Amino acid sequence: MVDTEKLQEKLGEVLGLEMSAQKAVEKLGSKGLLDENGMLSKLEKMQSQAGNHQSKLEEIVHNLANESGGFDPMKIQQVAQETAQKCSTMMQTYMGPDPDSSEAIEFLCLAEGGEVTHYEVLAAMSKKLGGKMKNTRKLSTTVDSILREEKRHLALCTRLAKQTAISE
């Protein structure tokens, strides 16, 4: 059974991951860690797609909240903030005090891998909900399209990590 609370939790998590993905590219890029092999421009495109995913999710949350009184956008925002905080701590731990380009792009692989997994779960939950509410059908198609793009993000980061590893 997919209940509202679980759906809210998962939506909050993916929202937090999208926020973190954008911040991570910005932070690592500003430290000059994404300069090799023309990585930065490709990753900036990925970053802008993450911003786009964030807007789509926020619109869906807004519509679900309008349709159902049991849906709480504040709770989702709270989970998103907590998730973003956890990601930022993880990034600091993973990168250590003196990170190099390989560590930077490999961290992005981890982050994108996490996004793919979370969207897979959210897609399964959305599918199970089916057309229960008017907006759950829209949720399902949007999540499926974001998931396809996240898989491309992970493939891009993996390719860049391999290139970086053999060119160092």
Ligand SMILES: [Fe+2]
């Ligand atoms: Fe992504």
